Amino acid sequence: MTSIKIRTFAVALATIGATTLTASSAQAAQQGYDCDTGYVCFYSGPNGTGTRCAWLVDDPDWQGGNIQCNAFSVPRSIYNMGVAGYPDHIAYYQETDYVNRKGCTAPGQYGNLAGTYSIRSHKWHRSC
Numbered sequence: 001m002t003s004i005k006i007r008t009f010a011v012a013l014a015t016i017g018a019t020t021l022t023a024s025s026a027q028a029a030q031q032g033y034d035c036d037t038g039y040v041c042f043y044s045g046p047n048g049t050g051t052r053c054a055w056l057v058d059d060p061d062w063q064g065g066n067i068q069c070n071a072f073s074v075p076r077s078i079y080n081m082g083v084a085g086y087p088d089h090i091a092y093y094q095e096t097d098y099v100n101r102k103g104c105t106a107p108g109q110y111g112n113l114a115g116t117y118s119i120r121s122h123k124w125h126r127s128c
Helices: 002-031
Strands: 040-043 052-055 077-080 089-095 099-105 110-112 121-125
Touching: 077 089
Parallel strands: none
Antiparallel strands: 040 052, 040 077, 077 110, 089 099, 089 121
């Protein structure tokens, strides 16, 4: 009877340990993404790493507009911290003046981009 209790206890500890590792891994994956509320952030590296360029407003030209991102032209990841109630979905475009849309990210979403195309402009929308 004692060995059954010990095994049950050991299995319970193993399950708790696995759950803790899973939670820690998820937290570690998100830690690379640093972006303030209301902004969209693009990163030069995958998983929100590398150089970050952040905007609160639309930008028709990343390299010649009021806010410039000359650090990189091919973003590898994105984090959209748009605020609900405003246009909060971010569409990004390969050319200036919102031409040749490459994708759209919903608020609160983050992730890696293909990294095979440059981005030159972005615009906030109410939906993708």
